[in-house]
Amino acid sequence: MRGKLTRRRFLATTAASTALIAMPYVRGSHAAGRLSIVLWDHWVPGANNTSKMLVEEWAAREKVEVQIDYVNNQGNKLLLTTGAEAQAQSGHDVIALATWLPSDHANQLEPVDDIMEPLIKQNGALNATVEYLGKSQGHWIAVPATIGSQIKGPCSRIDLMKQYAGIDVQAMYPAGAPPKAENWTLEAFLKAAEACHKGGFPFGIGLGTTADSVDTAGAIFHSFGATLVDAKGNITVKSDPVRQALEYYTKLAKFFPPDAPAWDDASNNKWLISGRGALIMNPPSAWAVAKRDAPQVAEQCWTHGMAAGPKGRFAPFIPYFWGIWSFGKNKEAAKSLLVHLSQPAAVEKLVAASGGYDLPSFANLTTFKTWAEEGPPKGTLYHYPNPYNHQILSIAGAPAPPKIAVQIYIQGVMTKMTVRHLQGEPMERTLAWAENEVEGFLRT
C-alpha cells in the first residue's frame, strides 16, 4: 500500500512537477533593487508632485524602490550636498547638478553616452552650451535635466517699452509666429534703456556677482565676441572685442539703478514686480510671482529674445543636469529612470507643472502648448524656449575650459570689470586687474 504508485497518483505528481518547473518567475514588489535620487526642489508650488508622479510611475513599472529627496538652492544646499557626497564617495545614486557641477565632478560621474545617443536621436540635437557643460573628454557625463533649466532673456513691460522706448515687444516677438527682431540690436537696447531710465523706469539689471547679473554680462560679452580665456586656455582679456564689450556694457550700466552693484538674484524680480522697471533679464519666475502678487504688472509682461550684437544674438542659458555617481549602487536603474524622465510625454508634463519655467534642452521639445497658452497676456511665454532658434544659447565664461570658466562665472569677473570701469577706473587698468584675476584661475 505504502509503496504502491497508482496511475492517478503518477499523473498528478507529473503534472505538479511540470507546472512548478514551467511557472514564470514572479518578482517581488521591489525585485530590481533600490534607487535614491536628489531632484531640485522646485519653487513652483505643486511642480514637485509631477516629478514625483513620473518617478513613481517608472518605479512601479520597473519594480524599483525609489527614494526621492528634494533639495533646494537656498543657502547653497544643493551645492553643499553634491560636494559632501563627492567627498564622502557615498550618498544618492542620481543627483541633480547645477550648471557647472558635471565638469567639477567629471571623474566621479558615470558616463551616459549609451543613453544620450538614443535620446538625441529621439528628441533632437542639443545646443553647444549643453555639450560644453555636460560632456567631459568627449563623453556625456550627465543628462540635461528639464527641471530647473532656464533661459534668462528679457522680460519686458509691454506698456512702458511702448511709451518710453517706442518699442512694441509683442509685434517684435508675436505669439505663435517667428520673431521680427531684425532691428532689435544692442544699440536699440541701449537707446531703450536710456529712454526708460529718463522716463523713471530703468532696466532692472544687476551688476553683482550672483547668477542673474553674471549671465547678462556674459551674453553681452559674447555678443561682441569677447572672451576672457579662449577654448585652449589662453588669456584673451586684453583684446579688442573685450574692450568693445566693456565699453558698451559700461555705457548701458549708467542707465541701471544706482545700487545695481549690490543686487542679488531676488533684486531684479522685486524690481519688475513692484512696477519700478521696464525690463529685467530673467526666466519667467518674476512674471509668475507677479501674476499672484501684482496682476496688473503681470498682464503687461512679455518674455522675448535678446538683442543682437556685432557677433550674433546671444541669450544666457542655464541648464541643469542629472548625473549618476560612479559610486552609485544601481546604475542601470538610474539610467532607465533618466531615460524615462527625458521622454517627450514626461518632459511635457514637467514643463506644464512648472508653468512653462522649465526648459528641455533638446531641440524638438521647444513647442509645447504650455508656452503658447500661458498668460496673461496669452502667449507671453511663446518665445521663451527659443522655438525658432534665432538666439545662440550661451553661458558666461565659455568657451574657456570649464574648470577656468566656472571661476570666471562664480567670481563675476565681467560684472566686476564693468563696475570698476563704471566707477571711473581707466579701461586698461581694469583689463590689467581682470588679467591678473584670470591668471590665478589657471592653476590646476
Next chain:
Amino acid sequence: MAVGGPSKSHGIAKRRAMADAVIGHVTDAGRARRRRFGLRSAMRRKSMTAFLMTSPLIVLIALLVVYPAVYSVNLATLNRSMEHFVGFGNFLFLFNRETFWMVVRQSCIFALTAVLFKAIFGFVVAHFVHNIPAKGQRKWRGMLLVPWVIPPAMSCLAWLWLFDPSYSAFNWVFEKFGIGPIPWTGDAMWARFSVILVNVWIGAPFFMIMYLAALKSVPEQLFEAAAVDGANFWQRTWYVTLPMMRNIIAITALFSLIVTFANFDIVRILTAGGPIDLTHVFATWAFRVGIEVGDIPLGASVSLFMVPILTVAAILILRDINRRGNEA
C-alpha cells in the same frame, strides 16, 4: 654553649624581628602602593575624577575640532584636484594674489574696528546699567542682551531688509527728511560701515555683560577712597575702574577678536562680499573659493591663514594677562 646559647638565640630573635620589620615594611609599602594605584583610590583622587568627567567632552572636541583642523591642514597641502601634495604651494599662490591681500586687509579692518566699537559701547552701556538701581537692573540687562541671543542669521536678514538696495527702510525714513538715498550695500564705504554696524549691534551686549560683571567686582572702598582724594569721574575711571577691569577687557577683546575674525554670516547675508569684493573677509572668501568655485584646498588655505594672525594676538594678550597676574 650555655653562655653562647642565649646570646645566639637573642641574635636570631633580633634578626627575625628585623626581618619581620623589613617584611612588615615591605608589606605596608605594597599595601600603600595598592592603595595608591587601586581603582577605588584613583577614583577618590579629584584630578582623576575631573579627567573622567571631562573625557566625553575631550573626545567630542577631538572629533569635532582637532580632526577637522588636522584635515584642513592636510587639504591645504593638496593641489586643486586634490590628487597631489603641493606643500606650501597654495599659500605661496595666495601671497601673489592681489585679491587675497585685499581680503587680509579688510578682515583686519573689519575685526579691529568692530571689536573696538563693541568694547566702547559695551563699556559705556555697562556703566549705565551698573548705575541703574538694583531693582530694575535685571529687566535692562535682559533687554540689552536680546541682540546677542537672537540667532545671527535671523537678525542679519532683518538688517538686510533695512539696508535693501532698492527698498531700504532706513532710506524710506531718511527720505522724509530729505536725506539720501544712501547706497547701504552698493557703495564700498557704506557697505563696510553696514557690516561693521551689524557686528557691533550683535556683539556689544557680550562686552556689556562681561564689563558689568567686572564692574560689580570692583571694591566700593576704592571708589570711596578715590572720592576722598578728590578724584573726579574721569580720574576714577582712569585710575580705578580701568586698571581693575584690565584682565576682563583683555580676555573679552581676545575672545571677540577671534570670533569676529572668523565671522561669516553677517557679511555673507548682508553683502556676500560685494560690491566688487570690497567687504569680503577670510571666511566669506574661503567659502567663495572653496565651496562655490570648488577649489577646496585653496579655500582651506585661506581659512588657515587666520591661525597665525590670531595666534600672535592670543600670545600677546595672554602674556600681558599672565604678567599682570604675577605682579599681583
